[in-house]
Amino acid sequence: MLHEYRDVITHMKQNDAANAHFLKIFDRHNDLDNQITKAENGDVPMTDLELEKLKKEKLLLKDEAYAMIIAYKKEHSL
Template identity: 70%
Template sequence: MLHEYREIITKMKEDGSANAHFLKIFERHNELDDLIEKGESGQIPMDDVEIEKLKKEKLLLKDEAYAEIIKYKKENDL
């Protein structure tokens, strides 16, 4: 998720600046990514509607995480 911000995300995690909300978003996004991959590959039985629902949730989380990253960048003059 947001690979172009990997350094900032790492910094947020390392220096404790990542709030609990961001960490929850980040974790849930990764869980959804795994579920979607398993659903699409057939490892977990899932129909197209379920997969699309998970993809939409994942996209919303990505937008939310992006907002948190931008806020962190502004607060830390990065």
């Protein structure tokens, strides 16, 4: 997720306990990514509607994480 901000994400993970919410979002996004991949590969049965719901949730989390990364980057002059 947001690989172009890998350095900022690493900084956030290492340097600020206040980023617990970001870490929760990050972990949930990765969990959803794994679930979606398994469903798309046919490893886990899932309806199209269920898959679409997971993808929408993943996108919302990505948008939220992106906003947090940009704010953190600006606040810390990264």
